[in-house]
Structures are given as C-alpha cells and as structure tokens.
Amino acid sequence: MKQYVVDELRYQDFEALQKYFQSHFSSSGLDGLYWIPLEADILSATQRSHTECHPHYFSVELEPGRLSCELLVRTASRVRCDCIVYADDRQRDWLIKVIDAILEKLAIHV
Numbered sequence: 001m002k003q004y005v006v007d008e009l010r011y012q013d014f015e016a017l018q019k020y021f022q023s024h025f026s027s028s029g030l031d032g033l034y035w036i037p038l039e040a041d042i043l044s045a046t047q048r049s050h051t052e053c054h055p056h057y058f059s060v061e062l063e064p065g066r067l068s069c070e071l072l073v074r075t076a077s078r079v080r081c082d083c084i085v086y087a088d089d090r091q092r093d094w095l096i097k098v099i100d101a102i103l104e105k106l107a108i109h110v
Contacts, residue, residue, distance in 0.1 A: 004099065008065065017106065020106060025060075032062045034059075042090055050075075053084075071087045
C-alpha cells in the first residue's frame with residue numbers, strides 16, 4: 001500500500017491530532033481511522049462523473065506515535081469501482097499539504 005507516514009509522534013501530539021480529527025473529519029467507525037474528503041476541484045474526470053460514489057476520500061489512520069495516510073482514493077459507497085484508484089500527483093500533493101498544514105496549526109514538529 002502506498003502511504004504518506006508521519007512517525008515518531010509524541011503522545012501529546014497524538015492526542016492533539018486525535019482531537020482535531022474527531023472535530024474536523026468523519027470517523028470510519030473504527031478507532032483511529034478517519035476519512036478526509038477530497039475537494040471537488042481535485043477529483044479526476046472519472047471521479048467527478050461517478051456522482052453515486054461521492055464523496056471520495058483518503059483514509060487516515062492515527063495511532064500513538066504514528067499517522068498513516070493511505071494514498072488510495074476511496075468511496076464509502078462501493079468496494080470496487082473505476083473511480084477507486086491511487087492518487088494522482090495533484091491529489092497526493094493536496095493530501096500532503098493538508099496534513100502538513102494540520103501539523104503546523106497544532107505546532108507539531110516531527
């Protein structure tokens with residue numbers, strides 16, 4: 001699996017991220033797993049056309065010491081579809097910028 005990983009988080013960083021994710025993103029229903037929806041303007045043509053699959057999102061797993069961002073663009077409504085693919089360069093860069101902005105906002109320096 002392709003991922004963007006931030007590791008060596010201090011426990012207080014984990015707690016700050018957990019609080020932030022709980023208040024800003026949807027939970028998958030599993031502890032520590034959150035969904036970050038992609039903005040509409042960075043969806044691929046296929047993803048835009050699959051309105052029944054909206055929203056598309058990145059899955060982010062937060063655990064003490066580590067934040068793992070899966071680079072697979074998913075949908076909650078289906079397990080298999082042509083719109084479920086690895087992030088293109090623009091989507092990957094967007095996710096990294098989102099995560100890095102969150103770390104900066106929370107003053108987490110890793």
